Amino acid sequence: MGRKKKLIRFKENKSFEKLFEPVTLELMKQDHEFKGKWLSDYFKRSGRLVLELGCGYGEYTVGQAKMMPNDNFIGIDIKGARLNLGVKQIEEEKMPNACFIRTQVEMIPAIFNKEVDEIWLTFPDPRPDRARRRLTYPLFLDRYKKVLKPNGSICLKTDSKELYDYTCELIDSLGYKTIEKTDSLYESTLLEKVPYIQTKYEKRFLAENKKICFLRFSF
Numbered sequence: 182m183g184r185k186k187k188l189i190r191f192k193e194n195k196s197f198e199k200l201f202e203p204v205t206l207e208l209m210k211q212d213h214e215f216k217g218k219w220l221s222d223y224f225k226r227s228g229r230l231v232l233e234l235g236c237g238y239g240e241y242t243v244g245q246a247k248m249m250p251n252d253n254f255i256g257i258d259i260k261g262a263r264l265n266l267g268v269k270q271i272e273e274e275k276m277p278n279a280c281f282i283r284t285q286v287e288m289i290p291a292i293f294n295k296e297v298d299e300i301w302l303t304f305p306d307p308r309p310d311r312a313r314r315r316l317t318y319p320l321f322l323d324r325y326k327k328v329l330k331p332n333g334s335i336c337l338k339t340d341s342k343e344l345y346d347y348t349c350e351l352i353d354s355l356g357y358k359t360i361e362k363t364d365s366l367y368e369s370t371l372l373e374k375v376p377y378i379q380t381k382y383e384k385r386f387l388a389e390n391k392k393i394c395f396l397r398f399s400f
């Protein structure tokens with residue numbers, strides 16, 4: 182994406198009501214105004230609260246919000262130019278059950294407090310050379326514990342067998358609960374349970390005949 186197009190999208194982002202862009206330094210000093218109160222004070226409606234971390238263009242966030250209008254969805258990513266597309270869609274379609282936050286995943290404990298029902302990690306960077314940066318690394322899992330409800334779950338959808346195997350082995354070693362898993366989603370009965378939403382990346386991976394892995398687990 183060219184610099185000019187990025188600048189246009191960044192400027193557009195400032196006008197969106199459904200996009201939050203908290204300053205990291207401020208979050209380090211003071212929690213977000215809606216922490217612990219997203220359903221009551223922001224969405225002002227009942228239903229589940231679901232996060233998509235590293236949401237990119239927001240396809241999964243928007244797709245789930247459309248499929249499950251009684252629940253509430255928040256997409257989180259640090260790249261504002263990508264978020265622009267998802268935010269624009271939910272604003273144009275006046276969707277009451279979705280919004281986006283531009284921030285680093287590391288900051289979610291300052292934004293949520295044991296109020297999240299489900300976290301989605303959709304095709305995160307597998308970080309083959311930097312395990313500490315994987316979104317399923319123990320330090321990240323500790324952050325998820327702080328924002329999930331006691332019975333909340335985490336869903337990983339990935340084309341990386343390495344990341345899938347790493348995560349399966351990790352949660353087993355930590356004594357966490359595997360709810361369901363498959364290393365070939367489209368050849369599994371689990372496909373019926375997973376929202377049928379294909380992101381730009383997933384379509385590309387499928388065209389390359391890559392297997393899609395899926396894992397759902399809880400603490």
